[in-house]
Amino acid sequence: MSIRAGIVVTGTEVLSGRITDRNGPWVSQRLLEIGVDVAHITVCGDRPRDLAAQLRFLSDERVDLIVTTGGLGPTADDLTVAAVADFTGRDLVADPVMRQTIESVIRGWRKYDDVLPDAVVAAIDKQALIPAGAEAIAPVGTAPGVAVAATDDVPAILVLPGPPHEVHGMWPAALATSAVEDAIAGRDSYDQHTILAYGLSEADLAVSLRRAEGVVEGFDELEITTCMRGGELEIVTRFESSAAQSYRDLEELILTRHGDRVFSTDGEPINEVLARLLGSRTIGTAESCTGGMVAAALTDRAGSSAYMLGGVVSYANDVKSGVLGVPEDLIADLGAVSEPVAAAMAEGARRVLRSDIAVSTTGIAGPGGERPGKPVGTVCFGLAIDGRPTVTVTRKFPGDRGAVRRLATSAALHMVAGALRE
């Protein structure tokens, strides 16, 4: 029996496109991981009527669980709890334990007199209201979560705050409420596996999947989705435990046909793969068109100081020469976007940073700057590894300035990983 959920993201700033919602995707991934199927995500502004309509829609679609995020703050446009109370036909009642918790959080922030200002008391009172009979979930910030059990008429509803770190912090307690536990009790046990490849096109994978359809027994039991992102092809397969052998056969077929392109069979991102491949070796960067993005990607991972020494962003040619020691003649003769300059940048970075490995980027991110034979999107890479000859490559990436910079950053990381795998 499949358990289905719907997610309601509230907030005018999300609906109007001014901020990117991070809660819908996060909650969706967590639900999928535990075997709950997500049918719909809906986004609405801070308008009670639209929020009520979305709750009604999901209820009519017979989802087993609705998860809402946002709208739990102290101000008048934070109306999710009231809307859920109204929708489930419950009164709002004060929860004295939560009221106490919120007050002590707020007193911890700021020295107040014994008597709190009226506005603060009003804010605490509002956030301590929950629908009668619902379970309150202790706040991570100041807003408690709420879990309302399913009835014959409405599905279970889990009400979470808006700030992502509060959602993440509250999630384990939210899953442990009896309202949510009951709602998802009948879920299937699903496995989900992720294969990541670089330099493999969706079209080429499609050919392999058609082949798999003919030779992998139980292929139809596998729910496969693919997605291209930053030059990486992500192949995600969900299946019930009974189809595990079919998945193993599919994975073997993909590895046989595209093993040289696959860098991860367990969803491990390139950053982690790279950390493992580096072992005890250190790395540094020399960046022009990516302007620090390769270094930022390498330092994104906690613990990266064990191998990442640093980098030089040599955006100006004077910095390429002055700091990295790229010969000025080379730049004058061949242009800054050339493989010899990329090689000299990588070697210069190794020397200056004293790293075992250095990777470099120099290219034309656009929109301007194209040269004869070097259209916008052209990027040269250099890779210097202790004890090996320096290698270079030139790539041409599609898209706007942002896309070219992202694709070049990804390409630099994969160039290093590819060389270390050899």
Next chain:
Amino acid sequence: MSIRAGIVVTGTEVLSGRITDRNGPWVSQRLLEIGVDVAHITVCGDRPRDLAAQLRFLSDERVDLIVTTGGLGPTADDLTVAAVADFTGRDLVADPVMRQTIESVIRGWRKYDDVLPDAVVAAIDKQALIPAGAEAIAPVGTAPGVAVAATDDVPAILVLPGPPHEVHGMWPAALATSAVEDAIAGRDSYDQHTILAYGLSEADLAVSLRRAEGVVEGFDELEITTCMRGGELEIVTRFESSAAQSYRDLEELILTRHGDRVFSTDGEPINEVLARLLGSRTIGTAESCTGGMVAAALTDRAGSSAYMLGGVVSYANDVKSGVLGVPEDLIADLGAVSEPVAAAMAEGARRVLRSDIAVSTTGIAGPGGERPGKPVGTVCFGLAIDGRPTVTVTRKFPGDRGAVRRLATSAALHMVAGALRE
């Protein structure tokens, strides 16, 4: 009369949270700009039943226009056009002009014999199908868009592809279809203005907005939303043209009370503001905990090579000393996360990069690495400007590693802007 729209984003990879949807926010912003109110955004996977349910929901909610994105590809799970045809009670018919267009795009990619392979022909045939009587919109990639006029029963439906650059490229032609033109003909003329502030809390702004409610005539005509992002408070106000004076009064009140925190009254991002403030001066960076993110932000803007010379990512202490010349004793005595080290990094970067200005970051992004008196989130900044004494500041940011790095990056940019504004 207010014209309302709903946006349907299709794709299992979006619903499952594996890729961030960029189309919903983009379409929402474009609609708001032309005075169309967006009531709902919904996300569904590649399942015809769920897509139909969302179309039905938006139709029942009486929106005037539905915009869909995604699901126009050549494969079986691309089903949006068929779902819209079914929903509007129309047959799918081949559009010979579009078929010709798609075929010539595909022939332009790859040398084919005169006779195309069957699989390619099938793909072209599928993408050239449109609901009977609908308007086809010429493809940017290979998928045409479709606009279906409203009837008494269903709103107008605009069907757009999934890749963001195709959505952007097709938008002007989509707005010019008679189906869309008719649907949005009665829209209000709205103005939208954005004020951006740094170092201003939502709570402090709320106090000012309560004050404005009392003194700004026509305050109720202003639809104000606020959003905190990377330490920046964004204040967006929408209003009908008739309320322009009320908005001017509100803006004046905000500037009077928070003028020292406001860095933009026309939505200009910090990057652009900084470029203007720099004038002919050059800038460079020295980064530890932000690991290249400040340099990446400074080079994000097209044309930044006019003032951004480069940066040093001195993640390891040896690089702080070896490349930037930070005295080893200073690091040994005070720790790398200290204001004197931040000052020496900024001054070192100015010297090495030969820039007029340099900003530095050194901090503890976490999760590990805290020291006595220096909890995770502590970041020291240095700012060296030609002809001025170097200044430093220490901040403590909340959140996880990613949040600390983002907030520190934003703080570094605003530290420079603040100093140049003085």
